[in-house]
Amino acid sequence: MATDETWNMVKSDIKDGKLRKLAYKGDGNPDEKFEFKGMPYAYGMIPRTYENPTIKETYKVAVIGESEETDMEVGGDNDPMDLYILADRELKAGQHKCKVIGVYHFVDDGEIDYKIVAIDSQHKDCASINELEDLKNSSFADAPAKIMNWLKYYKTVDNDGNLIANPEKKYGKMVTCRSTSAAEAMKVIKECKMSYLAIANDPKMQ
Numbered sequence: 628m629a630t631d632e633t634w635n636m637v638k639s640d641i642k643d644g645k646l647r648k649l650a651y652k653g654d655g656n657p658d659e660k661f662e663f664k665g666m667p668y669a670y671g672m673i674p675r676t677y678e679n680p681t682i683k684e685t686y687k688v689a690v691i692g693e694s695e696e697t698d699m700e701v702g703g704d705n706d707p708m709d710l711y712i713l714a715d716r717e718l719k720a721g722q723h724k725c726k727v728i729g730v731y732h733f734v735d736d737g738e739i740d741y742k743i744v745a746i747d748s749q750h751k752d753c754a755s756i757n758e759l760e761d762l763k764n765s766s767f768a769d770a771p772a773k774i775m776n777w778l779k780y781y782k783t784v785d786n787d788g789n790l791i792a793n794p795e796k797k798y799g800k801m802v803t804c805r806s807t808s809a810a811e812a813m814k815v816i817k818e819c820k821m822s823y824l825a826i827a828n829d830p831k832m833q
Contacts, residue, residue: 669711673710675823675824675827677705677707678706679702686732686802687802691801699800701737707823708815708816710744714747715747715766723748725746725747726745726756727743728746728812729743730742733799739802744759757809759771759808759809
């Protein structure tokens with residue numbers, strides 16, 4: 628979503644002046660190597676949500692997969708909430724009904740960038756998958772590892788999928804002290820909806 632343009636239109640992402648390819652050739656941890664031609668799963672945003680950069684809190688944060696923590700003050704990333712939808716069918720651009728099962732508290736350039744995880748409502752196991760932990764007994768058993776690997780390493784490559792210099796400086800980070808449960812996901816969605824409504828209902832914004 629182009630939040631800095633009139634009408635906040637949905638448009639293709641641009642990187643290095645070119646259409647963003649989101650290519651990843653697996654130059655990360657050899658124990659968690661996945662090769663992507665794009666996002667590991669259907670990816671989009673939740674309408675009428677807003678991650679407010681003025682609401683800041685201090686959390687324990689660590690590089691994904693590492694144990695060393697630091698205290699970091701983070702605010703929202705000034706965007707709608709991001710969403711992964713796990714599906715075994717092609718999901719074309721548009722609105723899709725899904726079931727929220729968890730959240731990853733991703734930290735991107737010092738900003739909180741929630742990654743909500745949901746399952747396609749038409750998936751055969753939708754009724755039995757209620758939490759991220761339930762995925763281990765489904766066809767999406769490797770989904771958490773794929774998402775974590777993507778989030779840790781996607782900024783370590785350029786737009787052609789080649790490893791950049793000093794890639795460790797771009798490793799993705801995660802808040803370590805917050806729940807990833809479905810209840811927590813719904814809690815942060817509600818918070819971000821309230822942030823959106825505060826702007827939408829502000830007379831100064833009319």
